[in-house]
Amino acid sequence: MNPFEKIFNYQIISRLDESDAIALTSQERAWLRSALAHGASSDAFTAETLAKLKQLLQDEADIDHSRMLVEKAKSAERQVYHPLLRTLRRLIMQGKGMLLTSRIKHGGTKNNQSGLPFKLEYSMVKREWYLLWYSARGRSLMSTKLQSIVSIEETSLPAERAEAWRSRMSALLEARRERTVIEVIRTYNAELSRILYAFSCFDKSVQYDEETNLYRIHLSYLADESEFLLSRIRFLGLRVKLVEGDGLRRRMRESAEKALERYGMTEHRDKEG
Template identity: 60%
Template sequence: MNLFEKIFNYQLISRLEESGSYTLTSHERAWLKTMLAHPAADEAFMPETLRKLRAVLESEPTLGLSDHVVQKARSAERQVYHPLLRPLRRIIMNGSGIRLTFRLKNGGVYTGHYGFPYRLEYSMVKREWYLLWHHMRHQSFMSTRLANIVDVHEEAIAPDRSAALPAQISAQLEGRKETAIIEVVRLYNQELSRILYAFSCFEKEVDYDGDSDTYRIKLTFLGDESEYVLSKIRFLGKRVRVAEGARLQRRMLESTSKALARYAAETQ
């Protein structure tokens, strides 16, 4: 592998994704092998998966960080891995129900609630894992932080009910989604890969208008993630503009007006 073993080009990446392929550099393989040697890897992976990964990377070198770094200085942060990930993932794969006990924001505890787990989701906004599930008694959609789950047990559920619930929950989630069109300012077309990377955690489609030489990115996100989308748009600055999406346009106008008013007051 040489310095050009991975090319960060949107057209190339798109073709690879369409074919189900993914490229890994030698540095990434070395990093992965080093991370798999950490004791936390035994908890994060199923034993068979861990054996396969270590076998594939057997001939790869490690980063050799232990010779130079004892512990990297860092700020306090939550761990990405959570002990409940593996058992909950197994329950979801089995199509079973759950008996859940979880804490509320006010400190109260709800005990023994029967539900159907739909999906595990990591929030890039709050940097936490959530369990999306259907509450059987209240017939409502729930989103619970894994950090708030006190206890969870697998429960049997009727096969016909297990088969019907995923479609029902999926329809509920679709109803919570919003879309927006982000247009890349033509002067910054060469930075398309960087712009797409900023929106990497969202569903997106990219269209190119050859007549105007303009890229338009259609973003799909949950309503409660709109502020996070706005933070990404502000980060990209003059490279992009919100072409469609009344809510985002209104919030961008509000924040811009407040900023202008603040600086105008300081210059008087």
């Protein structure tokens, strides 16, 4: 690799931003060429875009993963990219309505449900894509697995009605949203990037106090994501501490007490207390 292929110069980067251009290294181009060989690429891109990308990358070398990676035994792979993602993103961006037909959990289908697609979410726990949408009939916020969707038909909506429904959905989502504050233990300040990566799927902001040399991470999450958030906090162990959020702190205390009880430490703890 030419070490000067990507130059991080302010003037160059600013010019690239102004022209909506991106500087790519040879490794990044080779990786993209290899990624396009995956079967999911035909669902991720239109035929024209896929053909253009392959043409632009035809002179790039392939990445030989066989000598770099060893894959261990695993469970059956579930497709992360869903064919409906591109269609739904377009409907959401254009403010279009839809007629949705979906499978019911215990059999059968619900046909031609009228509504407005609002947001796509990926559950890290269930490893499933979900569509959040507004039901015109029920006047409520709905969540449907993309795997359960049989068909989607685009419909037109007056701009005023679409905007009113989006405002209502935003209010409903905000009502379900909870917040917490996580403090990084000073000893592990150097691992801040790793800690932030563990919370990468949540809305967050970081506050730094120069006097105490403390980082505090303000997290926003939906109520049904609390258990996954707790698993991330437990994964980080001694590096972080919950300082706000009574519900999360209570669940952490309960799991700690159960762990102590399982290993017969409750009597020892009572004597120390």
